[in-house]
Amino acid sequence: MVREKIIITGASSGLGEGMAREFAARGRSLGLAARRIDRLESLAGQLESSARRVAVRQLDVTDADAVPVAFEALSEDLGGVDRVIVNAGLGKGAPIGTGHAAANMETVQTNLVGALAQAEAAMEIFRRQNAGHLVLVSSMSAVRGLPKAQTAYSASKAGVSALGQGLRAELAGSPITVTVLLPGYIETDINRGVKTSMMTDTERGVKAMVAAIESERARAAVPAWPWTPISWALRYLPESLSAKLI
Numbered sequence: 001m002v003r004e005k006i007i008i009t010g011a012s013s014g015l016g017e018g019m020a021r022e023f024a025a026r027g028r029s030l031g032l033a034a035r036r037i038d039r040l041e042s043l044a045g046q047l048e049s050s051a052r053r054v055a056v057r058q059l060d061v062t063d064a065d066a067v068p069v070a071f072e073a074l075s076e077d078l079g080g081v082d083r084v085i086v087n088a089g090l091g092k093g094a095p096i097g098t099g100h101a102a103a104n105m106e107t108v109q110t111n112l113v114g115a116l117a118q119a120e121a122a123m124e125i126f127r128r129q130n131a132g133h134l135v136l137v138s139s140m141s142a143v144r145g146l147p148k149a150q151t152a153y154s155a156s157k158a159g160v161s162a163l164g165q166g167l168r169a170e171l172a173g174s175p176i177t178v179t180v181l182l183p184g185y186i187e188t189d190i191n192r193g194v195k196t197s198m199m200t201d202t203e204r205g206v207k208a209m210v211a212a213i214e215s216e217r218a219r220a221a222v223p224a225w226p227w228t229p230i231s232w233a234l235r236y237l238p239e240s241l242s243a244k245l246i
Contacts (some may be wrong), residue, residue: 001216003082003133004052006029007074007119009061010088012039014139015186018206019085019213022170023112024051031081033059033073034088053078061088061114064124068121083133084122085213086115088158093149104152111156117165129211131175135213136164140184140227148214168218181218 001027006023010016012034020030024047030235032040037058044054055077057070089112092102115136126132141150142157142219164180186205200208200223212220 003028004084005029005031005075005078005081006085007033007071007078007081007122008085009033009059012036012043015206016087017043017086018202019087019210020047022206022210024054026179027052029053029078030055031071031078032056033070034058040220042075059088060175061118062109064113064117067117068124069071071118071239072127080129081122081125081132083135083213084118084125085135086118086122087135087137088114088118089137093151093153093155095148096151102140107152108156108159108233111153112159115160116163119167123167126176133177133216134164134167134211135181136160137181137183137209138164140180140182140221140231140234143231160209166194177216178218179213179216181212182219182221182227183209183230184221184223186222186232222235 004026007018008030010019011020015230018033020032023030027050029048029052032044032054033056034040035058037056040056044056047054047243055074055131057074058108059066059070068156073086078241082123088110092103092105092107094103096104117137122132126134138160139157142155142161145158145205146154161180168178183205185198187202205223208223212222221231
């Protein structure tokens, strides 16, 4: 099934922008949401020649009341919505108990509470029309609780994965499908400064994400190599070893 009308949050940069460009190249209609409206409008101008239609809305996903309003407006602009990609996220963090609680709280508020607000808004639309594809962008960090500055981020993404798993169990056999993506290290602003030999360039990473989304797989580590075997290893290795993998 081809999902023609797609909402993407966090679309002003990074993986959200990359997915918008890839889906536009496939001729889809796009509803793009992010806090930075100037960047969204600039991106929309670049995509208009390839996408079927592009609509934008300024949105801070931590404003729970604003999320359903933005989603309904984008759905109206596009003439409906087939797929919502919950992508907006934040990578701030510090070791817990070191005086930087605000950064950790902001990360959890954006990544988990914000994702829940988006899932609520998307699912209202999908339940009403009895069809749709919800995509939750989690992280490889969700597979295992990680130490130091990654702890709150890891916890927030684990929550996103659990949200998707619960919805899949509820919706099994229905016309509404749910995909959870677990990206590894893909070259974006959020990973700037990370020193690893496993970093994937943005173009390859985005193409892997879009391929997994289009296949509507329940759960996908992306890119599949090396992250599928790493995701399995993270579940079972001792903590002294698992912390060194990502």
